[in-house]
Amino acid sequence: MELKEAITTRRSVRKYKDDPIPEQTVRELLELASWAPSGTNTQPWLYIAIEGKDYLKSLSSHCKSYILEIIDSLPALEIYRTTLSNPGYNIFHGAPTLVLIFGNQNAFTYPNDCSMAALNLMLAAWERGIGSCWIGFARAYCGTPEFKEELEVPPEYQLVAPVILGYPADPPGRGARKEFKFSFHQK
Numbered sequence: 001m002e003l004k005e006a007i008t009t010r011r012s013v014r015k016y017k018d019d020p021i022p023e024q025t026v027r028e029l030l031e032l033a034s035w036a037p038s039g040t041n042t043q044p045w046l047y048i049a050i051e052g053k054d055y056l057k058s059l060s061s062h063c064k065s066y067i068l069e070i071i072d073s074l075p076a077l078e079i080y081r082t083t084l085s086n087p088g089y090n091i092f093h094g095a096p097t098l099v100l101i102f103g104n105q106n107a108f109t110y111p112n113d114c115s116m117a118a119l120n121l122m123l124a125a126w127e128r129g130i131g132s133c134w135i136g137f138a139r140a141y142c143g144t145p146e147f148k149e150e151l152e153v154p155p156e157y158q159l160v161a162p163v164i165l166g167y168p169a170d171p172p173g174r175g176a177r178k179e180f181k182f183s184f185h186q187k
């Protein structure tokens with residue numbers, strides 16, 4: 001797949017086949033993710049991959065409840081209250097694998113670095129026919145000290161990008177992009 005094709009045909013996938021992604025494949029994708037640029041080449045990422053559709057379904061319930069508990073202090077999330085209150089809504093969309101990208105907060109640019117690693121991961125996955133979706137709804141709960149402790153993530157690491165992976169059950173949609181704002185200054 002050409003880079004241009006990968007960039008323009010990657011879509012957030014929200015319906016997955018049951019087939020798991022082999023650990024070796026996840027490792028190879030993370031190897032590619034790690035070629036992302038990072039401030040002063042700090043490479044501050046730490047990846048945790050969790051496989052298990054049923055586990056992720058129960059984790060989804062924790063994530064939803066956690067956001068609903070704090071939603072009054074987060075006005076931007078108010079529009080999602082109904083969705084998050086729906087017991088049938090799985091924030092992980094039935095994906096078999098969740099990759100959590102944590103960044104070492106001692107690296108000044110860790111949110112930028114880890115976001116770029118996340119995009120590399122999504123594009124590398126797509127090149128192999130693996131779908132992905134960044135799940136912002138997972139960040140609050142999966143970033144709590146209690147959850148990090150469960151996964152033995154050192155306290156200086158903050159969760160930046162929760163990304164699900166799996167084989168898409170449907171072909172990707174075409175996607176749409178707004179006209180971008182742009183001006184070119186030749187001086």
Ligand SMILES: Cc1cc2nc3c(=O)[nH]c(=O)nc-3n(C[C@H](O)[C@H](O)[C@H](O)COP(=O)(O)O)c2cc1C
Nearest residue numbers: 010011012013014091133134135136137138175176
């Ligand atoms: C920071 C961030 C958070 C996101 N959170 C969610 C999410 O919680 N659930 C979800 O289904 N999609 C989520 N998405 C996916 C976006 O909805 C998606 O990228 C956007 O609609 C554009 O569609 P495309 O990725 O198919 O091009 C998130 C994307 C980003 C970059």
